[in-house]
Amino acid sequence: MWFKNILLGISILFSALGCSGQKVDSKPTITIWHWMTDRDATFQDLAKKYETLTGVKVNFELYAPSDAYSQKIRAAAQGINLPDVFGILGEKRDFASFIKAGHILDLTSYMEANNNGWKNSFFPKALAVNEFAAGNSYGINPGTYGVPVDIMTIQMVYNKKLFTQLGLNPSRPPKTLQEFLDIGPKIQAAGMQGLVSGWGEVWMIDCLANDYAFNIMGKDKVMATIRGQVPYTDPDWVKVFSIFKQMQDSGVLAKGLVTMINKSAEQLFANEKAVFAFNGSWCVNVYKGMNPNLEYGAILPPQASDKYPMSIWGGAGSSFMVNARSKNKEEAIKFLVWLTGQDQQAYLSRATNNLPANKNCLAKIPEVLAQFARGMEYATHPNVWGVSEFSLVIEAFDRGIQSIIIGEKTPEQVADEVQKVKERELNKRRAK
């Protein structure tokens, strides 16, 4: 008897839990899945505003952390349960596979309507991440498949208060490498920390080194190097490696920089213990949380050469895609057009301290965010280069720079070693 009762109890419990009634609503409702915890409250505010304006309800549904979100999106794609709007985290090939499977709507015609009105409102480099060019290697029809919601750039920041303490003009940060190096001895004399960054996570070294490579030899020569047409032993590359030695010798780099994780670097800069930091635009939000009174400015890395413009890594931070199978796709596009409009973008930027994807709203956001956003003019990213370096070469390159900073190797030695790895990888590829 007891056993039957247990089974009956379980059945009742399961039946009760299994019931999920569906409400019938005459108004269209757009469902958006995202992973951006820090933007969720602002998205909800904007959704309410949009509902007041149009009567269209927008449900922003947060699924964090990003790893779990990615799994959910993949699972939902398999089950054809994707929402009206969603974002894809991952590489361009993942993006392409979703398009090929028919999950993502081609937005080109919407972008180009009204004399490219929507398209022209974005930073072109932010849109580039969501575009597929003619003859792309993924076999995707050329067009725009995503809407950037915000952007990201990686630049340098400097502490204005510490600048004043060093006898420097806080409204005139260093523009050239020499000016930057000249600050090193002053930092040493004052017993402060110089440049901090997450160079323990080596990709950030790679980022700054590539910035200088573009500045010293130009994009074409960097691309030729990746294609194997120019060796890393070329004098221009040795110059790039030498910059790190010069920085170390001048004392402008913080102690322990090569093993520093970005969270520690952010903490040092936010607590006014470091004069400079090399960080992504997300740092504005991080610093605000750690020290709301921090006074700082964002600058491009001081340029080492006049020959080519300084370059930084940047592009779309987060993008939304429209479900090609959604019955609400037209309404979803209308909402995305509204969301990426000037006022909404400025509101989103002010509330979340992220950079707006709309290039026309910089006057409406805090100066430090505008400084970061203006950097988009100089932005590039390996994802849009069309060629990619061997991972072993990148590793040898980044580890080599670490060795230069700790005085273990000379720039010439590192250039030789990187070139050897490059030749080995090229030979392997030729042998295939």
Place this chain on the structure above:
Amino acid sequence: MMNSFYYKGKKIVVNTLIHLFLISVAITCLYPLLWMIVSSLKTQDMIFKDISLIPHQFRLENYVLAWKEGGFGGNFFNSIIYTVSVVFGIVIISSMAAYAFSRLRFAGSKFLFIMFMAAMMIPIPGSFVALYVLLNKLHLRNTPIGYILCMINVGLSTSIFLLKTFFDKMPKELEDAARIDGCSKIGIWWHVALPLAKPVLAVVIVFNALAVWNEYILALIIFDNRKFMPLQVALQSFQGEFVTNYPLLMAGLTITALPIILVYLFMQKYIIKGVTQGAVVG
């Protein structure tokens, strides 16, 4: 006399070393908990500026904020329902299955048992997409019942293994006596096997309760509706891509950890008995 001093001295030295070792292990276990509680009482900027273990100001409102902003009310209830249902389901099914594998002779029993053991080798995240598609086809996706069934399935293999190991060692004479008294197979399982397996069941309950209580990835994948999400999903809302709201996260973690610590304390004596009886060894 010398020998007595030698042995006493040796005992003191050995005991001191053992205690120093145990104290250091205890500190490494307790320090993160202490840091969690202390950080839950600080402000965001104080966490990064003030590393002391006694905050200058106790911000108890972090707990209220965490509860409200994380939407803990409904999620807390969901987690309790999921944990109780899953653990109950696992205890009933795994104890019956383990008893059957241990005592009943039927065709394919060894093969079935090996299949259950093989399931232990499959990493859970590897089966998420498959589970999602299966639940979708059964129209159980985005329903608590779907999640409960998945979690019961996840916990079965290890629990069956633990219980079968115990039942294999159980004297058969006890069952014979029960049979003479007129007990059916189910009666023996209920009146003899289960009461004797209390220490192992305690291990099964705590291990599975911990697993369900701390699970969030499967819940996040299966549920679209926030009202069905467990407590751990609510915690994720304090953790951003680049910025983490540490005071609220730590307050949330403290709230989340309390029930499971209570379960452990409540069942501590059974767990120790279960472990020392070899319940968790092959």
